[in-house]
Amino acid sequence: MSLLEVRDLRVTYGSGADAVPAVRGVDLTLEPGTKLGVAGESGCGKSTLALALLRLLPASARIEGEIRLDGDDVLTMSWGRLRAVRWAGASIVFQGAMHSLNAVQRIGEQIAEPLLVHGRATPAAARGRVAELLEHVGLPAARAAAHPHELSGGQRQRVMIAMALACDPRLIIADEPTTALDVMVQAQILRLIELLVAEQSIGLLMISHDLAVLADTCDRLAVMYAGRIVEEGPARAVHEAAAHPYGRALSSAFPRIGDPASRRAPRGLLGDPPDPAALPGGCAFHPRCPVAVDGCTESDQQLREAGAGHRVACIHVGSTP
Template identity: 45%
Template sequence: MKLLEVKNLKTYFNISSGQVKAVDDVSFDLDYGESLGLVGESGCGKTTSALSIVQLLPKEGKIYGGEILLEGVNLAELNDGEMQKYRWNDISLVFQGAMNALNPVMRIGDQIAEAIVLHQKVSMKEALIKAGDILELVEMPRDRLMNYPHEFSGGMKQRVMIAMALACDPKIIIGDEPTTALDVMVQAQILNLIEKLRKEFNMGFILITHDLSILTETCDKIAIMYAGKIVEIAESEELFKKPVHPYTNKLIGCFPDMNGERKLKEGIEGAPPNMLELPSGCLFAPRCEFASDICHQSMPETVEVGPNHYVACHKWEEMINGQ
């Protein structure tokens, strides 16, 4: 049994101007000790996918279909009360804005320990000892348990956040742009730390980002999302060496080459579609230089183009042969 299997997940938002299919028919899986990168432009549904897994969607959002199987248990069917047991204990999150993700008037020790008290039914004293151990795990002195969030730098706060995410020995950690607000040096430290801990504890890790460059080293698998759908999913190396979907190609094209020419990369023409008025065929067709009639008329099926390499594109054969 896989650790996590997401099958045909559909999460829609009902807003006053209509229904937004933020996540539409998304499937992926994650094994113990495996890491998956979810990449895409802002608003492509990567955060919504993550929040759907733990059912922390804003009140406009609702899961309309699909299954989220955590070791065989379908989380999508659980109500909020039942879900509470799984949150943090099995799946924890590291949010983007660690600046604001910690309660400013609570000592970080208490913030880490309260989760341990809740899920492992131990006393606050024991929980604080464990919180100290975890803080050392993220390479921070344990006496910092007594400090408040404002007494830490951005990178330190993110470490605290990671420590907090580890508090209940979760099976999966979801990092929602965990390093976006940090400078490159700290970013590397944090990612290495997560890598080390993930291997040590054999945890699944989902890394959500718009920054392809950090995924190559960190993730075993990468899923590219566009307008609420996964357009391509493959093992990292395969994806970077043999990208099939035109969107993936463009994304990788935006990624500057260290040894290449010193010039700004061209972006991708146009903008992601208006999520309220989606085009009828392939969602990327309006921006795709290879698009033909069929692309504008029907939605492409997801096909397996190589081992564990899935692509949703009508032109996949041409794309592979063209390279």
């Protein structure tokens, strides 16, 4: 049984004529001890997807499809069961730790809170567990007495990871966990996440706009555009030899070490993702696509095989553009 199975997930904000489709038929599978990265520009539906997995979206969102965590459908769980699953079965690391931590509460108290709420420890035992978790993420146990503003950005992010690990979840969802961190701290946080996944055989779903970071951290990558997965496959294959024009644009937007040409002239992509409330007909990427043909405007493209474990939603798959 897979740790996480997402089938035909659709998320819509509003209703009737004002309905806005943010996620449009996403399928994902994650096995224990593996790491799946989800990449895409801002506005492509990545964070909505992450929040939907634990039903953390506002009441205005309508979620359809299936989200199975260890075989149980998250969308049909009672609130009591869902409350038990959050933190204990699956936890989330939000981007921007300063906004996610309570500014007036000591970090030790915040890490201990899920332990106490879920009955995993007595107050005395929770203090010991907090010290253990802090040391596990590379912070001295004494930092439990600090307030968030007394920590650096990298230290606060480590606190968020410690909180996510507190109840020994089987799945961690990391939404842009290294945003706004300098490159040295970013590398430390990414190595820490990799080590924890390997040691504890947990599943990691990591979201980022940076395809290179995901390729270096994850086993598989899914590229998301306009609420859909347009490419999915082995991380290195997607990063280094993307078959979808959007995947290629994301990959080439960042200079590559050892490649002077890409450093001098990194290629990007003009324009922005479409407004979910006004999606173009056919393939949503065609207005920005450098290899679009007439057929791209007629119907949306479904994922199809493009190699071993590699699927792409593009009319050019199997032909030469």
